[in-house]
Amino acid sequence: MGSFAWMRVLESSAERYDRGIRWLSRGRMDEVYRDVAEAATSGRAAARVLDIGCGTGGLTLACAARGARVVGIDRNAGMLAVARAKPLPAGARGTVRWLELGAAEIEDAFVPGSFDAVVACLAFSEMTDDEQGYVLEVARTRLVAGGRLILADEVRPRQAWQRAWHAVRRWPVAGLAYLLTQTGTRPVEGLPERVRHAGFVEVREERRWGDAFAIVYSRAPAATGLGAVPPEAARP
Amino acid sequence: MSRLGAFLQDVGDTLLRMVPHRAPTGLVPVGRPGRDAPVLVTGNYTLTVRRLRRALAGHDVWLLCADSRGINVWCASGGGHFTHHDVIAAMRSSRLEQRVDHREVVLPQLCATGVERRRIEEATGFLARWGPARLEDLPAFLARGRRVVQRERVMRFPLGERLEMAAAWGWVLLAIALGLAWGLVGAAAAVAVGVAVVTAVAGLYAAVPRAHLAGRGRWAVFAGFAALGAALGSVTLVLGQATGVAGLLSVVAAPFAVVALLGLDFEGTTPWYASALAEVGRAEVELVEDRCSGAAACVQVCPRGVLAMDGRRRKVRIAEPGACIRCAACIVQCPEDALRFRFDDGRVAEATTIRRTRLNMLGKRTVELRKREE
Numbered sequence: 165m166g167s168f169a170w171m172r173v174l175e176s177s178a179e180r181y182d183r184g185i186r187w188l189s190r191g192r193m194d195e196v197y198r199d200v201a202e203a204a205t206s207g208r209a210a211a212r213v214l215d216i217g218c219g220t221g222g223l224t225l226a227c228a229a230r231g232a233r234v235v236g237i238d239r240n241a242g243m244l245a246v247a248r249a250k251p252l253p254a255g256a257r258g259t260v261r262w263l264e265l266g267a268a269e270i271e272d273a274f275v276p277g278s279f280d281a282v283v284a285c286l287a288f289s290e291m292t293d294d295e296q297g298y299v300l301e302v303a304r305t306r307l308v309a310g311g312r313l314i315l316a317d318e319v320r321p322r323q324a325w326q327r328a329w330h331a332v333r334r335w336p337v338a339g340l341a342y343l344l345t346q347t348g349t350r351p352v353e354g355l356p357e358r359v360r361h362a363g364f365v366e367v368r369e370e371r372r373w374g375d376a377f378a379i380v381y382s383r384a385p386a387a388t389g390l391g392a393v394p395p396e397a398a399r400p
Numbered sequence: 401m402s403r404l405g406a407f408l409q410d411v412g413d414t415l416l417r418m419v420p421h422r423a424p425t426g427l428v429p430v431g432r433p434g435r436d437a438p439v440l441v442t443g444n445y446t447l448t449v450r451r452l453r454r455a456l457a458g459h460d461v462w463l464l465c466a467d468s469r470g471i472n473v474w475c476a477s478g479g480g481h482f483t484h485h486d487v488i489a490a491m492r493s494s495r496l497e498q499r500v501d502h503r504e505v506v507l508p509q510l511c512a513t514g515v516e517r518r519r520i521e522e523a524t525g526f527l528a529r530w531g532p533a534r535l536e537d538l539p540a541f542l543a544r545g546r547r548v549v550q551r552e553r554v555m556r557f558p559l560g561e562r563l564e565m566a567a568a569w570g571w572v573l574l575a576i577a578l579g580l581a582w583g584l585v586g587a588a589a590a591v592a593v594g595v596a597v598v599t600a601v602a603g604l605y606a607a608v609p610r611a612h613l614a615g616r617g618r619w620a621v622f623a624g625f626a627a628l629g630a631a632l633g634s635v636t637l638v639l640g641q642a643t644g645v646a647g648l649l650s651v652v653a654a655p656f657a658v659v660a661l662l663g664l665d666f667e668g669t670t671p672w673y674a675s676a677l678a679e680v681g682r683a684e685v686e687l688v689e690d691r692c693s694g695a696a697a698c699v700q701v702c703p704r705g706v707l708a709m710d711g712r713r714r715k716v717r718i719a720e721p722g723a724c725i726r727c728a729a730c731i732v733q734c735p736e737d738a739l740r741f742r743f744d745d746g747r748v749a750e751a752t753t754i755r756r757t758r759l760n761m762l763g764k765r766t767v768e769l770r771k772r773e774e
Contacts, residue, residue: 239483239485240480241755241756241757242480242756242757245756265485266485266486266488266489267489268485268488268489268492268493269485269488269489269523272523291467291489292425292426292467292489292490292493294425294426294490294493294494295467295489295490295493297493298489298492298493
């Protein structure tokens with residue numbers, strides 16, 4: 165994976181996003197969509213899934229292809245327009261609904277216990293630390309007891325040499341993206357800890373691609389999904 | 401922080417203002433704000449946050465720094481990097497409703513191109529009020545009981561800020577020009593090119609607001625500054641005893657190239673000029689009178705004083721169409737969708753379309769357009 169900083173360039177033209185992300189990840193982003201969708205839907209027919217920051221809908225449609233009833237939310241109307249134009253995958257048994265909504269606004273649109281799984285790919289690295297904590301807390305209340313939370317995102321490699329190599333590959337792309345779009349992406353930090361603080365259990369992190377990409381799997385507490393951890397105690 | 405430290409930070413941020421500088425987000429106290437203190441929303445651009453703190457010295461207020469990706473409010477809103485979603489996220493993740501007793505936030509007027517005021521009110525239950533366009537007017541705004549007067553809505557672009565913009569653009573172009581000239585024609589010519597470039601850029605920014613920049617006249621003004629830069633560069637070159645055809649040519653050519661590059665769209669980098677490259681640059685704001693309810697939301701956000709209330713008819717009117725910079729703030733905020741862009745070929749872009757699109761750095765706004773049906 166070269167760099168997700170390039171995403172910002174791609175987002176400046178939503179139509180180019182899919183092609184670009186496929187090219188950047190050398191086709192491996194589809195694997196992430198597939199693995200996350202599989203974990204979100206396995207063992208539950210017609211699972212209700214929320215995809216936070218769905219962008220052009222790659223992960224949303226992967227979930228629908230596995231029979232889920234998915235809601236894809238994103239704050240970027242241009243990206244959603246591209247997502248809406250995509251047909252459901254052939255043979256998909258699920259359904260898809262698209263909503264222009266920020267991650268911190270899911271409480272406005274969904275009542276507690278609305279979903280069996282909440283997923284997000286390259287969305288939490290877009291949020292401030294406070295927003296991540298807030299969104300995780302609200303997401304937990306919108307999940308059923310034992311519901312799944314699966315987050316995939318760019319992270320900083322753990323080994324010094326891997327971080328250095330990653331930085332060398334990242335900077336030229338990040339610099340160009342800055343010039344073209346005045347912005348860039350940042351790897352998300354401490355996501356598993358933040359997920360735990362928000363009251364999720366069975367938190368497990370899986371690293372990929374030179375240790376620079378992670379999928380974090382977790383569950384809402386089984387006993388009481390709603391209000392199991394008071395918000396004050398959950399703040400990291 | 402010492403005054404020198406703050407000054408050096410300001411200089412650094414100014415020279416590097418083309419790249420983001422992220423300040424911490426969240427609710428930040430200025431002075432000793434209590435639970436009734438006003439909440440002023442801003443982006444998380446370091447230079448803005450420092451200047452706000454200075455402008456508000458002696459006041460007790462909360463600054464709510466929302467995530468504008470380290471970009472100033474005007475550019476971030478126009479470019480889609482700062483929207484009502486960011487303000488709502490900042491209000492909720494800072495637990496604002498638990499930290500103040502009132503239910504009101506003040507939005508910076510220059511975010512009106514991308515931050516929909518009504519969406520914040522609907523989502524949070526807070527009243528969102530427009531503040532003045534410029535932060536130095538905030539003390540008077542607060543003293544008046546958080547009320548803006550018309551002159552505070554209209555942008556100014558004073559000499560100091562024009563030179564700041566010149567410095568931000570100029571050093572990058574200077575570095576490129578110096579590097580090229582040094583390699584091609586030697587040190588003396590490079591210095592001459594440097595003088596020419598600095599002169600042309602500074603002159604352009606300092607004096608252009610006094611020139612009328614429509615149509616061909618615009619290019620005449622650019623050519624004038626390029627010629628001025630070239631002339632001064634040539635004098636420097638001759639004084640420096642460095643002659644030769646290549647050297648002279650570079651001195652003459654460099655300012656032209658620089659001003660042409662800068663002139664591509666430097667206007668679009670400020671809340672003062674229209675973007676020359678933007679697709680909407682060929683459009684005019686049009687008022688659909690039947691839809692206008694006289695709410696005057698557009699008048700409150702126009703940074704150029706284009707719109708005015710016609711009190712007798714209780715409708716808005718486009719009073720100064722020539723001053724319009726096509727930022728679309730009025731279109732975005734109108735509760736009745738009564739304003740829209742009309743292109744010279746008859747196509748129109750309605751408010752619902754404009755709200756979905758943002759300008760990119762090249763001033764391109766991809767909009768779906770339709771022919772006017774009537």
